[in-house]
Amino acid sequence: MxxxxxxxxxxxxxxxxxxxxxxxxxxxxxxxxxxxxxxxxxxxxxxxxxxxxxxxxxxxxxxxxxxxxxxxxxxxxxxxxxxxxxxxxxxxxxxxxxxxxxxxxxxxxxxxxxxxxxxxxxxxxxxxFTWGQSYIPLKDMKMGMVFNETAQQAGFRNGDILLSADGKPMKRFDIDMYRMMSNAKTVDVMRDGKKKTIVMPEEISLLTMVKETPAFARPYIPSKIDSVMPDTPAAQVGMSKGDHIVAINGTEISSWNEFDMQIGILKDRLAAAKPTTKDSMKVRMATFAFRHGGTGHIDTVKVTLTPELTLDVGKASLADFYKPVTIEYGFLESVPAGAKYGIGVLRGYVDDLKYVFTADGAKSLGGFGAIGNLFPPTWDWMLFWQMxxxxxxxxxxxxxxxxxxxxxxxxxxxxxxxxxxxxxxxxxxxxxxxxxxxxxxxxxxxxxxxxxxxxxxxx
Known part of the structure; x- marks a missing residue:
């Protein structure tokens, strides 16, 4: 609420x-x-x-x-x-x-x-002018990206580091990265220390990339716990900041990407079970294995997830593993930089409107609920003004x-x-x-x- x-x-x-x-x-x-x-x-x-x-x-x-x-x-x-x-x-x-x-x-x-x-x-x-511009360059994400099934069929592999699209460098993980990839004929990646060129299939569009669950490509983020609130499922079984989740119901994981995938599987099972049956409770009773950050010892425990199937832990972010690049602007510098950024946003928005006239694009139209979801769940003035x-x-x-x-x-x-x-x-x-x-x-x-x-x- x-x-x-x-x-x-x-x-x-x-x-x-x-x-x-x-x-x-x-x-x-x-x-x-x-x-x-x-x-x-x-x-x-x-x-x-x-x-x-x-x-x-x-x-x-x-x-x-x-x-x-x-x-x-x-x-x-x-x-x-x-x-x-x-x-x-x-x-x-x-x-x-x-x-x-x-x-x-x-x-x-x-x-x-x-x-x-x-x-x-x-x-x-x-x-x-107020906050500058902070981002983690794609080329510096040495742990690479995690790709969905569509991307892997196109030739991408988990751990690939994205470099460029049609020879143009991709700088950061955002909608422009997806847009460049969807419009490109070839994408260059770094794999096992060697540069590799992937030919992009014509049927892959921007809408396909962002609508699929999981998305086409996401940064690999190790499953390190950033915070645990009192009286939550995680706190009740002894999880704490710095621990790593290493398995869910016997399936080994090493990243939050894999964690989300396993929780998605549980949600599908919960949707198939009647809320008032024992089957529903069986889905919520999941087995987690986690490695203690201090000792390295691994505990395997039964966890009763919330009705929404959440563990209620704060996830580590990219900034915990990579040093962001920050560009600061003086007042006079911020005006042309802001104008350039805004024009780029407009150009991307206009370009994306072509998808509205497709069946999937019509389904992606949103009203006040969609607008509300653009804003973060906590009050962040920078994100508020950007949105x-x-x-x-x-x-x-x-x-x-x-x-x-x-x-x-x-x-x-x-x-x-x-x-x-x-x-x-x-x-x-x-x-x-x-x-x-x-x-x-x-x-x-x-x-x-x-x-x-x-x-x-x-x-």
Whole structure:
């Protein structure tokens, strides 16, 4: 429950910031060109709102809604998600959106996307300035990687050290590493002190690599225990920090990668057993062998795992075995570095969208549950800001898509007007808004339904 609340607070704070900045972009450009803004709301407010206020001598009502699906900047003289047709029947006023030149209306509509993207670059810059950039180079991971069955069929072997893809060095273990490998014809690895080239099969895609369980490639991490909390299954059998788990139910292991695989097997058995039967308890009663860090003595014990089949130990991380490389940035250095990093994130995100139009890609769509899982289970400000910047870029790109009801749809019609010199009719714009709104609701339902199905174990 605590983890759920921490993630919920992070999602709420991130979305509040991003929605405020996005709607603020529309608001500021509207004010710049003398267009009246009737409402400025964070989140939607059908039927009721959490609060609202209207400053004296102001045309704008400010407030917060209760549905965190976005925000709302009600601009006078514009057909938007409010579907306010009565206003459009009145004579055109000088302070209305529809009275302004097309280029001004274009900037007003693009303001939200522009501000979201600038915010992302600013956050990335400040993250680099505050925390720097720490990572463990792939070439320094001397224990190599652990590969799944698909990777081993392609020619990889456990312990291979990843070097380059199509001759381009792979620097760190992240999504860019997978992206480089999926787009490459050949991948170079170091195996037993010798360089070896592996020809990548054409059918392996980025989506295949990251969706498979276990994933295509993961760093080898020895099964060393980093911490043990009191009154946990591990503490009850005498495990402590520095011990190594060496076997589960008679199967020898040496890494957390193998540990996760064995726990996965137990979870499959537990899913097949009825929760109230003795078979369920038999699955939870597992035999563990662990080597004491101080003496090297090996104990073999029966452990009653939690109902979620956890041992409740802290796992050693890569930083316990390798020295990270840290790059520090001054303030002036952080700005171009953050911009370069953000543009790289955008380029990767756009490239990955091609998978959405596949069957597996559609299943990978996620709603609020998927967004929540982007954030860590503990409050870490660096990770929080990194995820907020990523979602800001994601929202900016999604909003610029030429779908009616999104900013991109309005921008598309404005480009049509600028090129042809003709305005689309108000009836056309209204119908387009209805269609676009229906598409967005459908996507929202599909994405959140996927979250529910994943939670229930059907996906």
């Amino acid at each position: 605590e983890i759920f609340l921490i993630k919920l607070l992070q999602v709420a704070l991130a979305l509040s910031i991003l929605v405020f900045v996005h709607e603020g972009g529309h608001f500021l450009f509207s004010k710049l060109f003398g267009v009246r803004v009737e409402k400025f709301f964070i989140f939607f407010d059908p039927w009721f709102h959490l609060f609202q206020f209207k400053p004296k001598n102001s045309d704008t009502t400010y407030g917060m809604g209760w549905i965190p699906l976005g925000g709302y900047c009600k601009i006078s003289g514009m057909i938007d998600e409010s579907f306010d047709t009565e206003q459009m029947k009145q004579p055109v006023q000088s302070w209305e959106f529809r009275s302004k030149p097309a280029w001004q209306r274009l900037l007003i509509m693009a303001g939200g996307v522009l501000f979201n993207f600038i915010l992302a670059l600013f956050i990335y810059s400040m993250v680099l 907020t910047a990523f979602i800001s870029i994601m929202l900016a790109f999604m909003n610029i898509l030429p779908i009616p009801a999104l900013d991109g749809g309005h921008i598309l019609f404005l480009f049509y007007e600028i090129i042809t010199g003709r305005k689309p009719s108000e009836n056309f714009l209204l119908r387009a808004e209805y269609i676009g709104f229906a598409i967005l609701i459908l996507l929202l339902v599909v994405a959140n339904l996927n979250d529910v199905l994943r939670w229930l174990g059907y996906m």
